[in-house]
Each structure stands twice: as C-alpha cells, then as structure tokens.
Amino acid sequence: MDDEKRICVGAIGGAFGVHGEVRLKSFTAEPEAIADYAPLTSEDGAHVFDVQIVRAIAQGFAARLTGVRSKEEADALKGVRLFAPRDRLPQLPDDEFYHADLIGLAVYDTGGVALGTVRTVQNHGASDLLEVAVPGRSATVLLPFTQAAVPTVDLAAGRIVADPPAGLFDD
Template structure:
C-alpha cells in the first residue's frame, strides 16, 4: 500500500528523501548508496538529487549493485576520504518529479503526521513513522498523552480509509491494540 520513501524534510516540504549515502565503497571515491525507492534502481531516474536544505546538488551515477544498495559515483568525489565525509547524507528529489500513485498507494512522507481516528471518530493519535520489516508496512502511532507508541498494521482491514486532503486516517484496529 505504500512506496518506500523516507519521511520528507520539515525544512523543505516539497522534497522527498529517496536515498542516503552509507559511506565509501572501495578507495577510488565511489559511495555506498541506499535507495528508499520501491524499485531501488529508480533512484537514478531522479538525478540530480539534492541535500535536505536544497543547497547542494548531486548527479548520481549508479555503477553496480552491492549488498544493501548500490555503488555510485558523485562528481567531484575522487577519494575514499571524500566519500566517507558524505556518510549519512540524505538525498532528496522534488515531489513534482515523482510519479503520481494509484489511489491505494501512498508515499511514506504523506502519511507521517496524519491524525488517526477509530471508526467512531475518537482520536487514537498521530502517525509518527511508517516501518517496513519485510512482512508489510506498520504505522507507528503516538497516542495523545502517552509516551509509548503503538504499531498498527497498514492493511485494508486495519486501515480502511486514508484521506490525505483531510489529513486523517480512519482505523479499525485489532481488539485491545489501543
């Protein structure tokens, strides 16, 4: 039901995080790139990517798939030290360059911050994060006044309605979850 984009930047809401640099790959300036796209290699389709503040631009060239991502080249990065200095850099693309999604799919960034109500209209909390541990997406919901969060399966049964325009989700959680 979702596409694997990370949360969007709070500073630049028109940017969506598509990947991150995990450090150097080898000694010749290649970086280890993690893609958050549903089709990981699609990250190259959105180049140039920018830093979170939009001030730096990076023309990313994928060189080969590696474990947990890709080896990639960035212009001006020639040494292992320069590549390592970029570790942790998150890469963003403008929202308007991303494809429109079918009605039953959502970018993770669009779900974060939505108010979650039950089928009777009682507020259950706000979506803090969207997680995917392989068996399907989970919404991490922060309940009002509670320090702990609740993980709600992001399935049609548990989440029958997502209304992005109203910024709310109607949930029918399993008994005893909240």
C-alpha cells in the same frame, strides 16, 4: 526547501573502493530509478548531487556523485539521506502512499474518535507499521498498515480511519 515537498529516496552507505564511488541505498520502488530523480539533495540542502549508477552491489549500488572524488570524501558522506522533489517522483496508484505523505496525519477510529497522529512509518520486514503518537501517553502504538486495520487514508482531509485490532489503543 520545504520538507513536505521532498521525499527521501536513498542514503549514502559510505565509500565503495578508493576512487570516490559511494555505496548507495535506494528507497525507490524500482531501485535503479533513483538516478532518474537527480539532482538529489541532502536533508539540510547543503549538498546537491547528480547520480551515476556504476553497478549493482550487495544491498544497493556503487555510484558516482558529482563533487565526490576521493574515498575520504565518500566516507564523510556516510549516513547522509538523499531527497528528491516530490513533483519529480511518479504518481502512485490510489492504494499506495509515500511514507512522507502519511507522517503527521490524524488517526481516527471507525466511530470518529481521535486516536492520535502518525509519527513515523516503520518496516521491519513483514509489512509497514504506522507509529501513532497518542495524546496523554508517552509510549506510541504500532498500527499495522493493512487494508483491514487502516481501511481509509484521506490525504486531502489529512486523516486516516483505522479499525485497529482489539486492545491496541486501550490503556
């Protein structure tokens, strides 16, 4: 499956109990909606799962996945990220974006000068940060993904216009 057509919607945190249930972390806006996007696939496409949420637990859900019947099978899947086809996910409002849509976009300043390319989207609690790979530099730059610092995201053109805080992209 083409990675650009899939979105990471969750991850397996290992076994929950001894009957093959897993700890499921949901990355969807409404966490319990992860089951609505099934069947979900592993990143490499080797595993396909239907999802049944059993109950909410700390930091996620206890869930049953098709084909997983024992604690050992559930533990073997710890860390597996789960993907859904992009077209199965809801359309977002104009000012919201799936992280996967931002990765790889070119970043320009408000004067049209190329600053780099979005490598990842990170969130350490406060707000999203765009990790920008800058040509000619080994270190990346973390650009706040706020309306002030990133006034324009043009997915159709494959570019972001940024107005970064002073000195952020200076050598």
